[in-house]
Amino acid sequence: MRIFEPHVHMYARVTDDYERMALAGVEATIEPAFWLGQPRTHAGTALDYFSHLLEYEATRAATWGIQLFAAIALNPREANNRPLADEILARIGPFLDHPRCVAVGEVGFDQTTAEEERVLRLQVEMALKKRLPILVHAPHRDKKAGIERTIKVLQEMKVPGDWAIIDHSVEETTPLILDAGYWAGHSVYPVTKLTPERAANVVQQCGVERVMVHSAADWGHSDPLSVPRVILELRKRGVPRATIQRLVWDNPYSFYARSGKIPAIP
Numbered sequence: 126m127r128i129f130e131p132h133v134h135m136y137a138r139v140t141d142d143y144e145r146m147a148l149a150g151v152e153a154t155i156e157p158a159f160w161l162g163q164p165r166t167h168a169g170t171a172l173d174y175f176s177h178l179l180e181y182e183a184t185r186a187a188t189w190g191i192q193l194f195a196a197i198a199l200n201p202r203e204a205n206n207r208p209l210a211d212e213i214l215a216r217i218g219p220f221l222d223h224p225r226c227v228a229v230g231e232v233g234f235d236q237t238t239a240e241e242e243r244v245l246r247l248q249v250e251m252a253l254k255k256r257l258p259i260l261v262h263a264p265h266r267d268k269k270a271g272i273e274r275t276i277k278v279l280q281e282m283k284v285p286g287d288w289a290i291i292d293h294s295v296e297e298t299t300p301l302i303l304d305a306g307y308w309a310g311h312s313v314y315p316v317t318k319l320t321p322e323r324a325a326n327v328v329q330q331c332g333v334e335r336v337m338v339h340s341a342a343d344w345g346h347s348d349p350l351s352v353p354r355v356i357l358e359l360r361k362r363g364v365p366r367a368t369i370q371r372l373v374w375d376n377p378y379s380f381y382a383r384s385g386k387i388p389a390i391p
């Protein structure tokens with residue numbers, strides 16, 4: 126089974142994880158820019174981080190035969206420091222133009238503040254202008270309300286359904302996202318997010334059309350093999366191989382290939 130892991134923070138993982146992922150069938154990944162765990166004090170640290178994802182991380186992945194592409198954005202959590210946010214946004218353009226930047230993300234809401242909405246709108250505007258797909262982070266608290274507000278912003282800004290994915294969706298919110306015409310991403314993450322069994326339930330209830338699953342593995346107690354675990358669970362339930370292949374390869378590939386920057390992966 127070929128696997129395209131559409132959301133993993135390899136910046137926070139060791140090289141052995143790449144080897145385990147490659148052995149499990151991962152051939153391509155998306156690494157979205159995320160919050161590094163403490164507030165930034167200088168815009169330059171964000172810019173160096175973007176270039177680290179686009180260059181060093183892609184090289185590290187290639188060692189294991191994995192193609193790594195990045196989604197670049199100012200993280201929602203960092204939107205609340207306005208001077209810093211504006212300085213980063215003023216200098217983010219060249220990173221979005223990089224040949225390995227295939228999306229704008231993660232954007233969205235964290236504490237669901239007015240500043241976060243301002244930065245979300247600015248980054249959606251950039252994505253539309255540069256014809257890049259948008260990866261939206263759904264807030265972990267008040268998820269449903271946060272997703273409703275996100276959908277409202279995307280619709281007001283006339284983002285076509287095929288151009289945005291809302292990640293960290295759960296059973297309750299997936300129908301809401303799919304009904305609005307957008308893609309729904311599901312984090313399979315020990316303890317705090319979905320288990321492989323719950324992700325398999327979502328797939329069986331909602332189908333695989335505009336649906337993705339990912340590990341969101343990062344600094345926390347997480348598992349870069351979450352997608353293979355979902356595959357195993359679906360196979361145990363007798364889901365056809367072609368359906369699973371669409372979920373874990375065709376969907377991420379076709380969504381991010383809209384950027385025009387993902388070559389055919391033979």
Ligand SMILES: [Zn+2]
Nearest residue numbers: 157159231341
């Ligand atoms: Zn993430």
